[in-house]
Amino acid sequence: KQEVTQIPAALSVPEGENLVLNCSFTDSAIYNLQWFRQDPGKGLTSLLLIQSSQREQTSGRLNASLDKSSGRSTLYIAASQPGDSATYLCAVRDGDASGTYKYIFGTGTRLKVLA
Amino acid sequence: DTAVSQTPKYLVTQMGNDKSIKCEQNLGHDTMYWYKQDSKKFLKIMFSYNNKELIINETVPNRFSPKSPDKAHLNLHINSLELGDSAVYFCASSQNRVTGELFFGEGSRLTVL
Numbered sequence: 269k270q271e272v273t274q275i276p277a278a279l280s281v282p283e284g285e286n287l288v289l290n291c292s293f294t295d296s297a298i299y300n301l302q303w304f305r306q307d308p309g310k311g312l313t314s315l316l317l318i319q320s321s322q323r324e325q326t327s328g329r330l331n332a333s334l335d336k337s338s339g340r341s342t343l344y345i346a347a348s349q350p351g352d353s354a355t356y357l358c359a360v361r362d363g364d365a366s367g368t369y370k371y372i373f374g375t376g377t378r379l380k381v382l383a
Numbered sequence: 384d385t386a387v388s389q390t391p392k393y394l395v396t397q398m399g400n401d402k403s404i405k406c407e408q409n410l411g412h413d414t415m416y417w418y419k420q421d422s423k424k425f426l427k428i429m430f431s432y433n434n435k436e437l438i439i440n441e442t443v444p445n446r447f448s449p450k451s452p453d454k455a456h457l458n459l460h461i462n463s464l465e466l467g468d469s470a471v472y473f474c475a476s477s478q479n480r481v482t483g484e485l486f487f488g489e490g491s492r493l494t495v496l
Contacts, residue, residue: 299482306424311387311473312487319482355424359485368439369481373426 270295270362274374281348282382289343289377291358296336299361299369303332303343305354306376312357315343348381355379386410389474389488396464397496403460404491406474414438414480415457417449418473420490426473432457433480464495 271294281287291301300319304312316325316332318341324333331344341358355376363369387408396402408415416439417429431439432451446462457474471490477483 302485304485304487311489312426312475312485314484314486317484357426359426361482363481370428370431370439371485375423375425 270298270360270372272358272360272372272374274356274358274377276377277375278378278380280380280382283348283350285348285381286344286346287348287379289345289356289358289379291341291343291374293339293341293360293372295362296339297362298336299363301332301334301341301358301360302371303330303341304357304359306357307354315356345379348379350381350383353380385488387474387476387486387488389472389491391491392489393492393494395494395496398464398466400464401460401462402464402493403458404472404474404493406457406459406488408455408474408476408486410476410478410486411455412476412478412483412486413454414477414483415451415454416475416477416485417457417459418475418487420471420473422470429472430457430459431480438480461493464493466495469493469495 302317303315318334329346357376359371359373389406414433416431430449435451451457474488
């Protein structure tokens with residue numbers, strides 16, 4: 269059964285710092301991995317989607333990498349800003365023998381960037 | 384022109400009542416989902432429909448009944464509400480059921496008193 273873990277659970281950094289959020293998963297047979305951000309009281313906003321055949325994706329100051337064999341993904345945020353404060357969630361999509369494909373979510377990392 | 388929209392955003396109701404949440408997506412996606420986010424912010428899938436066909440039905444009490452009248456709409460009806468049903472319910476959609484990127488609605492916060 270797929271399990272997704274995110275470490276750390278919470279993180280506070282001063283503005284301008286580069287930071288790395290971690291996501292690990294127990295079953296490497298995934299179809300893709302997606303990173304989201306969730307602001308308080310809001311829905312999830314998709315940040316980056318990495319297909320299983322890809323190693324990384326970049327969008328602006330964000331870079332996500334995927335190492336399927338070791339069951340890990342990292343989200344790198346460059347030059348952090350107070351507006352980056354949010355909860356960051358990763359989700360992996362895997363499938364079973366019956367052809368059911370699901371996104372399994374991690375518990376999130378709550379990020380606070382201090383001005 | 385919100386991509387995935389849910390109504391209502393907030394629901395406060397008494398135990399034992401029946402309530403519905405509606406969801407619509409204008410992305411032309413084939414697959415739609417209902418997720419539940421509990422008080423610890425953990426997201427768990429409840430149901431998924433692909434082209435109006437139910438494809439995922441997690442171990443959810445049968446008081447919860449999804450309905451998809453067409454592939455752009457997915458509604459959730461909850462009978463005989465219980466205190467433990469209080470949560471935020473998110474609708475989401477993806478282009479397909481295997482590799483598509485997931486897009487979420489803003490959520491519907493249900494409070495059962």
